[in-house]
Amino acid sequence: MAITLHYFDLYARGETSRIILHYNGTEFTDHRISFEEWPNLRDNGFSEFSELPQMEIDNLKLVQSHCISRYLCQKFGYVPKNHIDEYYVESICDLKEDIYRHFANLTFSGNFEQLEEDMQETAMPWWLRKIEARLVRNQNGDGWFVGSNPTRADFEIFQLIYDYLICNEKENTYKMMLETNAPKVKAFVKRFLEGSPRVAGYLSTRPVCFF
Ligand SMILES: N[C@@H](CCC(=O)N[C@@H](CS)C(=O)NCC(=O)O)C(=O)O
Known part of the structure; x- marks a missing residue:
């Protein structure tokens, strides 16, 4: 399983997912996109909603920071019981x-x-x-x-x-x-x-x- 988290060099909306991945001991590529690089990427359809963060898991591309952190928690079993x-x-x-x-x-x-x-x-x-x-x-x-x-x-x-x-x-x-x-x-x-x-x-x- 290859995971890449694409986000700016900020904590903001990317850091919780980084922390979950580290907590779980899951290797991932922490791709930090500069503010200079971003407009070109955005205008060329880099992410579905033209925003970051975006996480790639193999061929799956996920957007929306809370949905990404929720997905990771579900994947790793950090879930409520009822x-x-x-x-x-x-x-x-x-x-x-x-x-x-x-x-x-x-x-x-x-x-x-x-x-x-x-x-x-x-x-x-x-x-x-x-x-x-x-x-x-x-x-x-x-x-x-x-x-x-x-x-x-x-x-x-x-x-x-x-x-x-x-x-x-x-x-x-x-x-x-x-x-x-x-x-x-x-x-x-x-x-x-x-x-x-x-x-x-x-x-x-x-x-x-x-x-
Ligand atoms: N609701 C989205 C908001 C995403 C968002 O606002 N991303 C900002 C960075 S925190 C962004 O991509 N800004 C650059 C742009 O809009 O071009 C989420 O939680 O992921």
Whole structure:
């Protein structure tokens, strides 16, 4: 099985799938497309919806980031056990999408003052408390987000917290905010990393991205 993930040199909508593949120990080609190369590829039908990410598995081409990460989780068995658990997985993943869009819009609009205020004082602390409450609902917050095995919820939330609040020295800025609003989520991220040397190894050597 040959897997290639085509995406920009960003975390954003590609990183959860990269993390799932590393977590599972599945070899893949991490094809990072430059912003200069992209218009030509897009205009020549490189991906079905003219967007990235796109994942190729042998002759299959998959698009839409959440559908790709969901496909990987299903393929590797990181799936909820019943419909209600599936609801808990999908709803926290949708919340992550809301958070991602909010901060992506601020980042790409260049409104960095508002971005920092929302990150440190308003929107992010508020969302973190919601995520904390969801985690605590299952096994008092000392396990996975849903049930007793990893699901897409864990990969998506791990990526959100790690990439936007911890990595690349961000911890210096957001440590107290994360600890105050979501102590169990913070512990979850630590536990996730300790439990996956493959992901920890990847994160310590991956290219540094701004978003
Ligand atoms: N809903 C899509 C959104 C994809 C998307 O917005 N991709 C952006 C990068 S994050 C893109 O391809 N931008 C380049 C373009 O639109 O030309 C997904 O989740 O995959």
